[in-house]
Amino acid sequence: MKKLFITLLTATVFFGMQFANAASCKYQEQSVDPVTNEKYRQTAWDKVASGYSGTKNVGSISAIAKGDERYLAVKIGVADFYPFPDELRQEAVSLMDEKTLEKYEKMGTAKRFRTEVEHLEGPIENQDYRDFLDFLLGESLLIPKGSTLELRLDDQSTLVLTTEERIRERANYTEPFEEKKMRGFGALMASVAASAVGAEITVSAEYMVDGYMSILYPLNAKALDQLSRAAVTSLRVEARDRYYTLGKRNSRYETVIWSKKSNLKIRNALKCVE
Amino acid sequence: MKKLIAISIAIFLGFGSTVSNAAKCKWLADTVSYSTGEPVRWTRWVRNRAFYSLGKGYAAIAGISEGEQKYLGLQVIAPYRIMTTRPTKEDLDATFAIPAGSTLSILMADDSIFELVVPEDIIGDASLKVEEDDMFDDSGPKAKSGGGYTIESYAIIKFPLDAAAFTSLTAQKASDLRLTANGVDYDFSFGKKPVDKIQKVLACVA
Numbered sequence: 001m002k003k004l005f006i007t008l009l010t011a012t013v014f015f016g017m018q019f020a021n022a023a024s025c026k027y028q029e030q031s032v033d034p035v036t037n038e039k040y041r042q043t044a045w046d047k048v049a050s051g052y053s054g055t056k057n058v059g060s061i062s063a064i065a066k067g068d069e070r071y072l073a074v075k076i077g078v079a080d081f082y083p084f085p086d087e088l089r090q091e092a093v094s095l096m097d098e099k100t101l102e103k104y105e106k107m108g109t110a111k112r113f114r115t116e117v118e119h120l121e122g123p124i125e126n127q128d129y130r131d132f133l134d135f136l137l138g139e140s141l142l143i144p145k146g147s148t149l150e151l152r153l154d155d156q157s158t159l160v161l162t163t164e165e166r167i168r169e170r171a172n173y174t175e176p177f178e179e180k181k182m183r184g185f186g187a188l189m190a191s192v193a194a195s196a197v198g199a200e201i202t203v204s205a206e207y208m209v210d211g212y213m214s215i216l217y218p219l220n221a222k223a224l225d226q227l228s229r230a231a232v233t234s235l236r237v238e239a240r241d242r243y244y245t246l247g248k249r250n251s252r253y254e255t256v257i258w259s260k261k262s263n264l265k266i267r268n269a270l271k272c273v274e
Numbered sequence: 275m276k277k278l279i280a281i282s283i284a285i286f287l288g289f290g291s292t293v294s295n296a297a298k299c300k301w302l303a304d305t306v307s308y309s310t311g312e313p314v315r316w317t318r319w320v321r322n323r324a325f326y327s328l329g330k331g332y333a334a335i336a337g338i339s340e341g342e343q344k345y346l347g348l349q350v351i352a353p354y355r356i357m358t359t360r361p362t363k364e365d366l367d368a369t370f371a372i373p374a375g376s377t378l379s380i381l382m383a384d385d386s387i388f389e390l391v392v393p394e395d396i397i398g399d400a401s402l403k404v405e406e407d408d409m410f411d412d413s414g415p416k417a418k419s420g421g422g423y424t425i426e427s428y429a430i431i432k433f434p435l436d437a438a439a440f441t442s443l444t445a446q447k448a449s450d451l452r453l454t455a456n457g458v459d460y461d462f463s464f465g466k467k468p469v470d471k472i473q474k475v476l477a478c479v480a
Binding site: 082153157222230236238242245253 | 302303305306307308309314316318319321334338349351359360362363366399400401402423426428
């Protein structure tokens, strides 16, 4: 009886451990490279920074194995702000008749903006205005080839990776003075926070562009070796004309991103594609 | 009985002093370099309340050792800079750039000035600040409140110390620091009287 019990216990512990090991590596469904038709393995996206912890941008990481090559993938959810160009404003004013112009000069900022846009949209859309919107949609979320990813490691060194391709993602934009439509838990939290302080939810006087960018950074042997051992304390993604930091400063003048457990997420993801 | 009390006191004192020694040095990093395999130690950043330069931000110091090399670490945190136009990447890089050859002058307790030199060009880390009342969902913050763009920036400078410099800085207290970069003096004071903050952080990495 005792023997049977010990055998059962051993088997349970053994299978439990196997299950725990398997559970620590989660993969996306097997993917196929559209260019080479090569199958590759990619770990599930693991969130490393979210807005609720006070960080600036939301972001996730994933590790990829394509043949012998290894990649670190970073997906960031970003928001950016662009003012309505003065040239378009002047162009809109030049299209107004005298009566409208008289009314326009007495309007508040938000109403002025709407009037300007109405004139630019007109019966035939103004080409410069169209170009500006096309830029916001198609060019605002752009990472040129050769852009860097700076990873701060817990030994206080910085590891720099470089992307091999140009990344361009389609963005969404929200017009100035328009309330951004929020979804899910974020919307709930925003309304709770606003009602708690008795405040109106603020809107921007600029175009707000938002979207996701997924960026692949190839890892050479040295980088792979370091990241397979290191704890990463923050990330800084270089984009066309901005940096996106996944991390925040704490009251001890340190740049930190995640909890100690989360610092190891890149290391753990890379182990899953060894 | 007397012996037991004596032993207990000895253990208590021994344990107490171990704890207090350990408590003296707080570490930001106490590990091994992933690239060189050498031991790396950074004390936590230490700041004095009066360690503030009006209009030019504030600073903190740390003792650093990487292998055999010792450094005095200086972190300068710039005040928020507000731009009305959208800052470019070049604006961010230029926000806190400290060229090689800039100097750090330390006023020591005996009124002598000890000078250290910035060994390489430093580009401070600058990022756009998102206002606290911004709320996020999976597609980013809801809106930017207020006008303008707020830039947060800071720079970390490691001043290498040879044996003579290390000895000089640990021999006496200091009261003031002046970082001179790009023709601008950033003055930071520990207070009216000299204090042993630099001595303490360097002692941790001795």
